[in-house]
Amino acid sequence: MKKLITLKLFLIILFSQSLSQVPDNDNFIITHGPWLQYTGQTEVTIMWTTNKPAIPGINLTGPDGKARFIRNSTDGIVDGGGTLHKVKADGLTPGTSYKYSLHSVQVLKYQAYKVYYGDTLVRRAETFVTPSKGTDKVSFTVFNDVHELSGKMASYLRNNNVAGQEFWFFNGDMVNFLQDPAQLFAGFIDTAVAFFAAAKPFYLIRGNHETRGYAARRVKDYFTFEDNRFYYSFDWGPVHFTVLDCGEDKPDNNRNYFGLADYNAYRMKELEWLKEEVKSDAFHNAKYRIVMIHMPVVKEEKQNWAMKFLSDNFGPMLSVAGIDLMMSAHIHRNVFYEKGKSGFTYPVLANSNNSFVTVVAGSDGIKAVVKDVSGKTIAEYNIR
Numbered sequence: 001m002k003k004l005i006t007l008k009l010f011l012i013i014l015f016s017q018s019l020s021q022v023p024d025n026d027n028f029i030i031t032h033g034p035w036l037q038y039t040g041q042t043e044v045t046i047m048w049t050t051n052k053p054a055i056p057g058i059n060l061t062g063p064d065g066k067a068r069f070i071r072n073s074t075d076g077i078v079d080g081g082g083t084l085h086k087v088k089a090d091g092l093t094p095g096t097s098y099k100y101s102l103h104s105v106q107v108l109k110y111q112a113y114k115v116y117y118g119d120t121l122v123r124r125a126e127t128f129v130t131p132s133k134g135t136d137k138v139s140f141t142v143f144n145d146v147h148e149l150s151g152k153m154a155s156y157l158r159n160n161n162v163a164g165q166e167f168w169f170f171n172g173d174m175v176n177f178l179q180d181p182a183q184l185f186a187g188f189i190d191t192a193v194a195f196f197a198a199a200k201p202f203y204l205i206r207g208n209h210e211t212r213g214y215a216a217r218r219v220k221d222y223f224t225f226e227d228n229r230f231y232y233s234f235d236w237g238p239v240h241f242t243v244l245d246c247g248e249d250k251p252d253n254n255r256n257y258f259g260l261a262d263y264n265a266y267r268m269k270e271l272e273w274l275k276e277e278v279k280s281d282a283f284h285n286a287k288y289r290i291v292m293i294h295m296p297v298v299k300e301e302k303q304n305w306a307m308k309f310l311s312d313n314f315g316p317m318l319s320v321a322g323i324d325l326m327m328s329a330h331i332h333r334n335v336f337y338e339k340g341k342s343g344f345t346y347p348v349l350a351n352s353n354n355s356f357v358t359v360v361a362g363s364d365g366i367k368a369v370v371k372d373v374s375g376k377t378i379a380e381y382n383i384r
């Protein structure tokens with residue numbers, strides 16, 4: 001009898017132990033997103049996070065009703081195993097509406113000779129539209145200097161005619177610093193997702209505040225940048241956009257950078273890229289050329305060290321290249337420098353930290369409207 005009780009006890013302990021060893025696959029959820037990144041005429045990149053490691057994929061359905069399951073791979077290894085996910089779909093048709101749903105397979109164990117999968121999460125379908133070829137109009141909105149005040153950004157969006165925009169630029173200083181990547185979500189990504197980012201992309205432009213703190217080294221993981229650079233260009237409708245990275249505001253040897261700043265060399269490398277960029281066919285053949293940069297490249301503004309560097313080195317090159325508009329931020333004031341009055345041949349619209357700008361570029365020129373948090377128009381500019 002005693003032996004039987006001991007055996008029973010042994011079995012109970014064994015069973016309860018084996019139960020406790022069943023990996024926990026409850027509460028496997030999507031924690032952020034999806035947020036769309038670069039959306040070209042033939043491609044889109046979709047990002048999201050899960051609370052537990054997963055292998056990401058997307059189910060993509062075109063207008064013909066045919067579904068495609070897409071996973072990416074790098075160097076022969078299927079992407080995944082972490083909690084931050086990025087899936088690019090290419091070979092798309094311009095001007096076409098696609099449905100997609102996120103597909104996340106939980107990874108319980110990931111070893112050389114043993115991989116255990118848990119739950120599969122398939123999220124409800126969302127829709128995005130690829131930009132059309134040869135369209136003569138584009139509408140977009142610019143936010144900047146939000147400095148993690150996502151409530152203010154939500155007010156912008158409530159007054160933004162979201163349905164009428166094709167994409168958004170976040171022109172720098174969206175956060176105060178980056179010690180923890182979670183600041184990106186609380187600061188602006190989650191708000192973008194709540195209003196539009198599952199269906200339309202935003203483009204992050206680095207300001208001087210996105211460079212500060214340990215997690216500044218991880219910014220590229222959370223977004224998509226052409227050729228993995230913070231300076232790049234793309235075309236949408238009649239506009240060729242040149243996106244520039246201003247770097248930090250103070251000299252590299254400033255004590256606040258603790259010997260970790262190397263922006264002089266970085267900006268000179270960027271300048272070499274810009275030299276080629278302004279010679280490119282895409283730049284020349286576009287109906288309009290708009291330069292996006294966090295710090296205004298002007299001569300008149302009271303300049304910090306970086307702004308002086310940019311106006312000495314970048315301004316003359318952009319002046320000769322011929323651009324129609326520069327859109328900037330950083331100075332926390334609304335200023336419009338007319339062509340010639342910026343110190344260069346191009347006009348500059350610097351948007352404050354309490355307003356946003358809607359832009360329509362079409363056959364009549366470029367119309368930029370500056371609006372306050374309640375959506376009231378502060379100023380309107382027509383560039384022809």
Ligand SMILES: [Fe+2]
Nearest residue numbers: 173207208330
């Ligand atoms: Fe700034």
